[in-house]
Amino acid sequence: EREFARTVEARYAIGVNNGTSALLCALLALREKWTSFTVIVPTFTFIATANVVNVLRLPLELQDAKWDTWNIDAEKIKRKVDVLIPVDVGGLPCDYDTIKKLDCFVLEDAAEGLGGIYHGRKIGSIADVTTFSLHSAKIITSGEGGVITTNNKELYQIMKSIVNQGYPPTKKPWEYEHVRVGLNFRMTELQAALGLVQLKKLPKFLRKRQEIAKIYKEELSKYGSFQRVPKGVKHPYFLFGILVKPKKRDKLCARMLSEGVQVKVTWKPVHLQKPYRNLTMKEFPAAEFLYKRIISLPIHNNLTEEDAKEVVSIFKRCWRRI
Ligand SMILES: Cc1ncc(COP(=O)(O)O)c(C=O)c1O
Incomplete structure (x- = not known):
């Protein structure tokens, strides 16, 4: 503590x-x-x-x-x-x-x-x-x-x-x-x-995550958009997400998973979850927009730069084929 x-x-x-x-x-x-x-x-x-x-x-x-x-x-x-x-x-x-x-x-x-x-x-x-x-x-x-x-x-x-x-x-x-x-x-x-x-080991883990995020950002910027990191803010990159068109998203995820890349789509927003569906009549357009578009790419402390580059090349290959 x-x-x-x-x-x-x-x-x-x-x-x-x-x-x-x-x-x-x-x-x-x-x-x-x-x-x-x-x-x-x-x-x-x-x-x-x-x-x-x-x-x-x-x-x-x-x-x-x-x-x-x-x-x-x-x-x-x-x-x-x-x-x-x-x-x-x-x-x-x-x-x-x-x-x-x-x-x-x-x-x-x-x-x-x-x-x-x-x-x-x-x-x-x-x-x-x-x-x-x-x-x-x-x-x-x-x-x-x-x-x-x-x-x-x-x-x-x-x-x-x-x-x-x-x-x-x-x-x-x-x-x-x-x-x-x-x-x-x-x-x-x-x-x-x-x-x-x-x-x-936290400083080492954080450095590693910065390096992986940098590779993804440099290599994949023309395929989608990323979470904006405001000036003066340091992102520790627990997750690294890319937003792509909803039609492409599911197909891309399925293909990448079949090639052994553990992608995820992050969370279904709370208001769409069964226990909360009747909570409010409010609308949440941004959350739904994100939920339909995010692909969360692999990022963890043991992922090497080579692994990240391989994820990138599988991403690009799968993108071409969908
Ligand atoms: C945003 C957020 N809140 C709360 C939790 C709950 O943490 P735990 O799984 O340790 O109970 C998590 C865990 O994934 C989380 O991502």
């Missing part, structure tokens, strides 16, 4: 058993401060971001994505906001200057965002609370795992006890006196040991 906090330049970090629990703990802590509040979540996210709000029966509102950065379109939020959960889509830091103007509590879902930098500030140190996932597919992993970071001492103490059955860290360990309702969201020591070793 100390090393993680140091790495992201936050005051406090709490290890938990996954990124979903990290979000849940943060919301449970907020519910202790305020009895009722509405939570705004982007529809273009992995469903966990909405599920944690849903299971706590908190009022949930969805917000569309930005066409170019694929992150939440905070400029279009015109109402008073209680809590916002912006998501760093694919790792790209959100537009925090606009988010700050909303003057609300910001719980950043940086499940994918470790290593991101926003105008000189590291992801994990900007929002009121930030949550990370250390799932096996993430930039660093502890098998399964998650981390919560904050600079807020009061929230830190509340969350630290929520992850451990409401047991306050300052109490004498033999007393079994629980001061609030919590559950067991603890990270195991084995996970922490693995995560710590991975954390040391």
Whole structure:
């Protein structure tokens, strides 16, 4: 926890058993401060971001994505906001200057965002609370795992006890006196040991991902468009996506998969998922646009430059044949 906090330049970090629990703990802590509040979540996210709000029966509102950065379109939020959960889509830091103007509590879902930098500030140190996932597919992993970071001492103490059955860290360990309702969201020591070793490799992993993204951008720009990385923002490239025409997308994915390239299409937006279909009449054109066009190309810590070049040549070959 100390090393993680140091790495992201936050005051406090709490290890938990996954990124979903990290979000849940943060919301449970907020519910202790305020009895009722509405939570705004982007529809273009992995469903966990909405599920944690849903299971706590908190009022949930969805917000569309930005066409170019694929992150939440905070400029279009015109109402008073209680809590916002912006998501760093694919790792790209959100537009925090606009988010700050909303003057609300910001719980950043940086499940994918470790290593991101926003105008000189590291992801994990900007929002009121930030949550990370250390799932096996993430930039660093502890098998399964998650981390919560904050600079807020009061929230830190509340969350630290929520992850451990409401047991306050300052109490004498033999007393079994629980001061609030919590559950067991603890990270195991084995996970922490693995995560710590991975954390040391983070700079190397991030460099590798930059190199792969550079190859994809240089080689594939005439086939589609990429997530726009605003000036002053560092993308850690948990995901690398390219947008192509919907008609081409599915055929291209099928062909690339048949040639052994593990492409994905990222998430179906939350408002189109069965549990959320009746939530709102609002329309989300940008999220649907992205959902129909994205191809997520292979990017991971063990992918070599040669592998990336091979992905490029298979992409081009498959493109010609569809
Ligand atoms: C945006 C986002 N939020 C939350 C999660 C949940 O993290 P975990 O799988 O560690 O519970 C993920 C995981 O993929 C994610 O991508």
